[in-house]
Amino acid sequence: MPKEIFMPKLSSTMQVGTLLEWFKEEGETVEVGEPLFEIMTDKINIEVEAYEEGVLLKRYVSEDEEVPVNYVIGYIGEANEAVPDSSPGVSDADAEPADEVKPAGQEENAAPKKQESGEKVRATPAARKVAKDEGLSLLEIEGSGPRGRVQKADVEARGEQGEKVKATPLARKVAAEKGLNLQEVTGTGSNGKIYTADLDTVASANHEASTSEPKRVKLSGTRKMIAKRMAESAFTAPHVTLTSEVDMTASMEVRKQLLPLIEQQTGKRLSYTEIIAKAVAHSLVRHPEINVSLDGDDVVYHEDAHIGIAVSIPGGLVVPVVNRANHKGLGALTEEAKHLATAARAGKLSPDAMRGGTFTISNLGMYAVDVFTPIINQPESAILGVGRIQEKAVGINGQIELRPMMSLSLSFDHRVIDGAPAAAFLTELKQVLENPYQLLT
Amino acid sequence: MRELTYLEAVREAMSQEMRTNEDVFILGEDIGVYGGAFGVTRGMIEEFGPERIRNTPISEAAISGTAIGAALTGMRPILELQFSDFITIAMDNMVNQAAKLRYMYGGEGKVPMVLRTPAGSGTGAAAQHSQSLEAWMTHIPGLKVVQPSTAYDAKGLLKAAMDDDNPVVFYEHKLCYRTKSEVPEEAYSIPLGKADIKKEGKDVTIVATAMMVHKSLEAAEQLESEGISVEVVDPRTLVPLDEETIVESVKKTGRLIVVHEAVKRGGFGGEIASMIAESEAFDYLDAPIKRLGGKAVPIPYNPELEKAAVPQVQDIVEAVKDTLKGL
Numbered sequence: 179m180p181k182e183i184f185m186p187k188l189s190s191t192m193q194v195g196t197l198l199e200w201f202k203e204e205g206e207t208v209e210v211g212e213p214l215f216e217i218m219t220d221k222i223n224i225e226v227e228a229y230e231e232g233v234l235l236k237r238y239v240s241e242d243e244e245v246p247v248n249y250v251i252g253y254i255g256e257a258n259e260a261v262p263d264s265s266p267g268v269s270d271a272d273a274e275p276a277d278e279v280k281p282a283g284q285e286e287n288a289a290p291k292k293q294e295s296g297e298k299v300r301a302t303p304a305a306r307k308v309a310k311d312e313g314l315s316l317l318e319i320e321g322s323g324p325r326g327r328v329q330k331a332d333v334e335a336r337g338e339q340g341e342k343v344k345a346t347p348l349a350r351k352v353a354a355e356k357g358l359n360l361q362e363v364t365g366t367g368s369n370g371k372i373y374t375a376d377l378d379t380v381a382s383a384n385h386e387a388s389t390s391e392p393k394r395v396k397l398s399g400t401r402k403m404i405a406k407r408m409a410e411s412a413f414t415a416p417h418v419t420l421t422s423e424v425d426m427t428a429s430m431e432v433r434k435q436l437l438p439l440i441e442q443q444t445g446k447r448l449s450y451t452e453i454i455a456k457a458v459a460h461s462l463v464r465h466p467e468i469n470v471s472l473d474g475d476d477v478v479y480h481e482d483a484h485i486g487i488a489v490s491i492p493g494g495l496v497v498p499v500v501n502r503a504n505h506k507g508l509g510a511l512t513e514e515a516k517h518l519a520t521a522a523r524a525g526k527l528s529p530d531a532m533r534g535g536t537f538t539i540s541n542l543g544m545y546a547v548d549v550f551t552p553i554i555n556q557p558e559s560a561i562l563g564v565g566r567i568q569e570k571a572v573g574i575n576g577q578i579e580l581r582p583m584m585s586l587s588l589s590f591d592h593r594v595i596d597g598a599p600a601a602a603f604l605t606e607l608k609q610v611l612e613n614p615y616q617l618l619t
Numbered sequence: 620m621r622e623l624t625y626l627e628a629v630r631e632a633m634s635q636e637m638r639t640n641e642d643v644f645i646l647g648e649d650i651g652v653y654g655g656a657f658g659v660t661r662g663m664i665e666e667f668g669p670e671r672i673r674n675t676p677i678s679e680a681a682i683s684g685t686a687i688g689a690a691l692t693g694m695r696p697i698l699e700l701q702f703s704d705f706i707t708i709a710m711d712n713m714v715n716q717a718a719k720l721r722y723m724y725g726g727e728g729k730v731p732m733v734l735r736t737p738a739g740s741g742t743g744a745a746a747q748h749s750q751s752l753e754a755w756m757t758h759i760p761g762l763k764v765v766q767p768s769t770a771y772d773a774k775g776l777l778k779a780a781m782d783d784d785n786p787v788v789f790y791e792h793k794l795c796y797r798t799k800s801e802v803p804e805e806a807y808s809i810p811l812g813k814a815d816i817k818k819e820g821k822d823v824t825i826v827a828t829a830m831m832v833h834k835s836l837e838a839a840e841q842l843e844s845e846g847i848s849v850e851v852v853d854p855r856t857l858v859p860l861d862e863e864t865i866v867e868s869v870k871k872t873g874r875l876i877v878v879h880e881a882v883k884r885g886g887f888g889g890e891i892a893s894m895i896a897e898s899e900a901f902d903y904l905d906a907p908i909k910r911l912g913g914k915a916v917p918i919p920y921n922p923e924l925e926k927a928a929v930p931q932v933q934d935i936v937e938a939v940k941d942t943l944k945g946l
Contacts, residue, residue, distance in 0.1 A: 302945070304873045304905035323906075323945035330873060330905045 180255030181230045182266075185217065185239075187247040189529045192219050196244045197251060198399060201225075202234045208254055215251075218399050222496070222529050230254045238265035242398045263325075301328035308333045313345070313353055313360035345372035352377055400494035411556045415591040419551040419563075420600055424608045426567050426582045429453055432614045436508060444513040450584075451487060451541045452512045454564055456617055457610040459483035459503035462537055465603040469536050470594055471557040477594050486535030486555060487515055489522040496522045497555055499535040508617075543567060549585045559594050562607075563587035584611075620801040628770035628802050629659055629735070629791060632777040633697060635806045637667055640695065643781060644671040646682055647699030656701040657737055657796055683709035683734070687717050687786075690732040695781060702748045703738035703790060706756075717786040718761030729784045733777070739792040739830055739880050740925055746917035749925070751829075751881035756788045757857045757890070763787040763811055764857040768832035770800040772855055775809030782808065792829040792880075812859030816868065820850035823874040823939050826865055826891055827851060831878040831911075831930060838935035849939060857887055865891065866900045873905035874942050880929045883912025906945045911938050 185195045198216040202208055214228040232254040239251040249268050253261040299316040301309070305328045309316050312333065319336045321328035345353070345360055349372045353360050356377065363380050365372035397405055433448055440448045462469040462483040469480045483504040486497040498518035503511060521527050538555040541564040552563035565585035572581045586607065590600045610616060623631065637643045644667075645660060651674045654661025664672040675682045679700055686696040700706060706713065717730050740749035756764045765780055765787060767773040773791065780787040817832055818839055827835040832853045839849035852868050854860055869875045875895055877888035888910040895901065895908060911930040919925050 302873075302905045303901050304903045307902040327945055329945055 180235055180253040180259045180261050181232070182250045183214070183252040183254060185245050185247050185249045185251055186226055188217075188219050188222075188224065189533060192247055192529070194244050194246050195219050196399060196402075197239045197241060198223060199241055200237055204234055204237055205257075206234050208232060208234050218403070219529055222527055222532060223400065223525050224529070228254065233257045235259055236261045242396075299328060300326060301333075302330060304330040305333045310354055311350060313350055315359075344370060346374065349374045349377060400491075400496075404494050407556065408553050411554050415554055415556065415559075416593060417551070417554065417589050418592050418597060418600070419587050419589040420597070420604050421549050421585055421587045422604050422608050423570075424584045424586055424611045425572070426450075426584045426611065429611050429614045430567075430582055440509045440512050443509050444516075446512050446516040448508060448512050450543060450567070451539065451564075452508060452515055453614065454541070454562075454611065455485045455487060455500065455503055455515065455539055456506075456508055456511055457607055457614065458537060458539060458562060459485055459506075460610055460617055461603055461607045463504045464606060465599065467599045468560050468590070468595060468603045470559050471536060472559060472591065472594050473557060480536040482536075484534050484536045486532075486538035486558070487518070488538060488540040488555075489519045491523055491525070496527060496532060497535060497538055498522050498527055498531045499533065501534065537561070539564060543584065549587055551587055552589050554589055554591055560588060560590040560600070560603075563589065620803065622799045623770045623774075623802040624796065625767075625770040625773050625791070625798050625800075626657065626659055626796040628774040629777055630661070630663065631802070632774040632781070632806070633660075634663060634666065636778065636781050637663075637671060639806075640781075642693065642695045643697065644673060644689075644694065645697045645699060646673040646675050646686060648675055648677055648682070648701055650674060650699055655699055657793065659735075659791075659796075660699065679705045679708035680712060683712035683717070686732045686734070687712055687720070687730055690717075690730045690786075691720065691728050695731045697733045697735060697781065700734065700736040702744070703736040703752060704747050704750045706734070706736060706752060706788075709734070713756070713762065713786070713788070714759050718759045721785065722761060730786045731784045733780045733783075733787045733789050735777075735789045735791060737793045737796070738790045739794060740913075740918045740929055741794040741830065743920065743922055743925065744793075745920040749918035751790075751879070751913065753788070753790055753828075753857060754881055754885060754887045754890075757887055761785065762858065764790070765811065765855065766790045766792070766829045766857060767855060768792070768795060768817075768827075768829050768853050770798065770802050772809060772815065772853075774802050775807050776811065776855060778806055778808040779811050783811065787811070790829065794830045795833075798833065809855070811856045812861055813856075814852055814854045814861035814864040816850065816864065817853050818849065818851040820848040820872065822848045822872055823876060823942055824850045824852060824865070824868040824872045825876045825878055825935065825939070826868075826888075827853060827878040828857070828887070829880065831880055831935075834930065834932050835878055835935055837932045838939065841932070841936055842939055847939060847943065854891075857890075860891075860894070862894055862898065866895065866898045869895055869898075869900040870903045873903050875900075875904070876909045876911060876935070876938050876942055878911040878930055878935055878938075880913055882915050883910055884915050886910070886912045888912055906942045909938050909942050911935060 196218040198218050200215045201213050208228045210228055210231045212228050213225040216223055216225045235253040235255050237252045239245055246268055250265045301316050308330050314336055316328055319328050319332050322332050323329045352374050358377055358380060360372060363372050363376050365376050367373050433453060437448045466479055469483055471478045482502045484499050484501045485503040486499045488495055488497050500514050518531060535558060537558055538561045540552045543564050543566045548565045550563050552561045554561045567582045567584045569580045570583040571578050588600055588604045650660040651664045651669060651672050660672060682698050686698040689696045721729050738751050753764055756762050763785055765776050767776045780789050818836055825835045835851045839851055842849050850868050850872055852865055877891045879886055879888050892908045892910060911934060913929045916928055918928055
């Protein structure tokens with residue numbers, strides 16, 4: 179019996195996954211524990227290992243295709259074992275009734291249906307001939323025959339939808355060879371009949387256009403997910419951003435003193451990000467109205483500060499979470515944050531490592547960025563943007579002094595947090611960073 | 620015009636030919652006074668005498684060997700085998716001698732003979748007397764194979780077979796013997812290799828042979844009442860085969876069902892299906908080609924089982940509907 183390969187459910191909230199890459203071809207032998215394919219969930223790419231040994235008999239899902247959890251994406255079994263031509267869909271055993279998501283083109287009983295590009299079109303010879311004569315693409319035609327086979331009547335029905343194109347037989351032949359759509363060609367003959375020469379103008383116009391066309395890459399994978407989530411956040415949560423400048427003199431001093439100590443303890447170098455994270459965790463506990471998230475109509479107050487730290491990775495951005503950061507010292511915090519960042523850059527973050535954050539820090543201090551307005555990482559209600567540290571002339575006790583100043587930007591969701599508590603939190607944070615020794619209390 | 624049975628039409632064709640051509644004679648088992656196993660030659664011995672209506676010993680090998688020898692000497696023999704199943708006993712003569720000699724003699728010798736024989740099931744004659752083995756014969760270069768379905772065709776095709784200078788195997792279906800159609804009194808010839816469209820239609824082509832022509836026509840009539848238009852093509856001769864008529868019909872309807880009584884596996888239906896797949900009609904196919912043939916079993920004696928072993932009208936009706944669904 180061939181064994182089904184499912185889209186795994188890697189978190190309690192995961193409903194769909196995108197198949198990024200197959201590591202095995204159909205017909206290849208697979209050992210238990212060997213990486214079989216890579217998928218992307220909410221915000222993570224993960225390699226999935228084979229849990230059966232045998233031969234990869236079938237792959238139903240192509241790369242970059244999104245399918246629901248528990249959807250049968252392939253089969254492992256003995257060589258030449260019979261498997262269905264198309265995926266049986268979501269396995270009944272574990273399917274969640276709420277999961278209504280179905281991959282494109284896989285609707286049950288959805289005949290007639292269009293056939294996916296790339297897959298060979300099932301069509302009768304007569305349908306092929308008529309489509310060719312009419313300059314129609316079989317890919318565009320819904321087949322009414324068994325298993326979606328395109329029949330002559332389907333092509334004719336399609337042909338009648340559009341105005342029938344007048345063209346010479348040679349023009350039709352050349353158009354079919356060059357993949358040109360006759361519907362888009364203007365004929366110069368009587369009643370607009372298309373001659374072969376008319377195709378050349380279109381072909382050359384296409385060619386000229388293509389030389390100056392910008393490169394287009396379809397939104398997919400992590401990028402697609404980020405696009406979706408950022409848009410959702412920006413369009414649903416009314417963002418207000420407060421900014422404040424922090425004098426980092428004392429924090430720099432703390433870092434200077436603790437850096438060799440922590441490096442000795444953990445082998446990791448303490449950075450400002452960790453100091454800021456520690457200060458944020460410290461302040462969040464004192465301002466529980468900021469450490470909240472919105473769940474439907476409920477505001478959820480979090481006891482501990484689980485700090486997400488945004489990490490830039492090739493092609494996107496991920497936010498691993500340091501859990502219970504308020505209970506961790508700078509050493510432990512540094513060790514954990516560095517470990518998560520390394521894993522993120524290597525693409526090896528587990529989904530768990532990105533779950534459960536209550537507040538996010540996005541630090542662009544390594545760039546020439548002073549102030550920016552970060553977008554909240556929903557369902558959290560606030561995010562802190564960190565700019566660079568730069569010496570600025572500030573007035574202190576009637577004197578102008580050069581101090582290492584850093585901008586903090588606090589974006590918050592005005593649906594659940596008002597300006598005053600947000601300002602109070604930011605004030606406290608500034609005060610902690612300017613007097614970091616209180617973190618030792 | 621007067622109507623004749625298929626059996627009478629065959630007899631009339633032979634009698635007319637024998638009156639005009641003295642080289643023609645008939646040989647076979649019990650064909651004289653008895654009139655042959657099915658009565659085809661009944662009464663002929665009175666007119667033509669025992670010299671020309673020759674009873675033979677019970678040996679198909681001897682009958683066929685004699686016929687081939689006589690043909691080589693310039694006679695035009697017609698041999699009758701009581702049941703087409705017995706052609707197996709004449710096989711060496713038919714396959715290795717009759718089919719080859721004209722070629723091997725460089726055209727200097729000819730074998731103008733007709734082997735007539737009743738074929739097919741439906742008479743309760745059981746496994747050794749009910750087979751349809753025509754596909755065997757079509758495989759042998761040098762033999763022509765004829766399968767008339769109507770009295771009119773039988774008379775005209777037999778005339779053409781008798782006029783041919785090559786050996787012709789002429790299959791007469793037992794159940795066709797009693798069917799009637801209008802048959803002209805004068806002698807006429809239907810060229811070998813010319814199919815007949817027994818019924819015109821536009822939705823699906825049925826190519827049927829022998830008794831299956833009648834069953835297909837009955838099925839077509841049923842289907843017509845349901846608004847399905849069936850074209851029934853009778854090739855009449857398998858070798859030579861009128862490919863053009865079949866191709867044109869399939870180009871018109873886009874769908875093809877081949878129906879024969881012979882076992883489907885290895886049957887002539889496969890040849891027609893392949894011919895269409897190789898022809899320009901391929902581009903016009905709008906459904907898979909379907910073959911209906913006998914089951915791969917010896918023909919049973921039990922009448923109900925005998926019916927179940929070969930295609931019946933209802934099978935053809937269902938096949939047409941399936942084909943229209945693209946199945």
